[in-house]
Amino acid sequence: MKKIICNGLLAFALVVGYGCDSNPKASTETAATDNLSGSGEDSSAASTTDSTMNETPTSTPANDFMLKAASGGMMEVTLGKMAQEKGSNADVKAFGKKMEEDHGKANSELKTVAASKNVTLPVELLAEHQKHVDELSKLSGADFDKHYMSMMVEDHQKDIAEFEKASNMEDPDVKGFATKTLPVLKMHLDMAKKANDKVASK
Structure with a gap:
């Protein structure tokens, strides 16, 4: 049991x-x-x-600046070539050549800066810049001269304001590019005003 x-x-x-x-x-x-x-x-x-x-350590404002500056630079080159072909005034043609050369150089420098930060720049113009190209492509002779130079004065005034902001950005490379390019833009504005005064009175 x-x-x-x-x-x-x-x-x-x-x-x-x-x-x-x-x-x-x-x-x-x-x-x-x-x-x-x-x-x-x-x-x-x-x-x-x-x-x-x-x-990329680049700030959003710096990226936005580079994207817009790249498109604006391509527009300047495109319109510069157009001015040499469609313009009738010698000063307008000379200004167009200067735009092609200077902005072509600036575009190359901007590409180098963007590449170092893995920022992809646009290969086509932004809508606001394409609009100017489309409008001016329909003109020629004196009409082209007047519209082109008037637009160049206004455009470079805006560019200078944007580049001055960029010259105060924290990113040293973007700041350096903007600071270096500013004197060239101011020279372009002076040239544009003089050429615009000549063609506007005709």
Whole structure:
């Protein structure tokens, strides 16, 4: 009788022991799953941090400036070539050639700055610049001269204001490009005003 009782107690102990052992195992598996989940989150966070660190340090205002300056520079070159072909005034033609040369050089310098920061510049004109090209492409002779030079005065006034802002930006490369280009733009404005005065009176 004692033997039966002992065997029963032993069996009961084994059942209870198994039940107790199974719970820690489940807890261990849950903990492991939680750890894996937590590890995934940490990995994701680290990945996000790495991705952020690999992004260009250039600020959004600097990027916007480069994009707009690139489009504006391409417009100046395009219209400069057009002035040499469609213009009738010698000063207008000379101004157009100057625009092609100077802005072509500035465009190359800007590409170098942008490339160093992994910033992709536009290969096509922005809508505001394409509009000017479309309008002037329909004109020729004296009409072209007047509209082109009037537009060049207004355009360079806006450009100078934008480049002056950029010359105060924190990004040293963008700041350097803007500062270097400003005197050229101011010279262009003076030339544009003189040529505009000549063609506007005719």
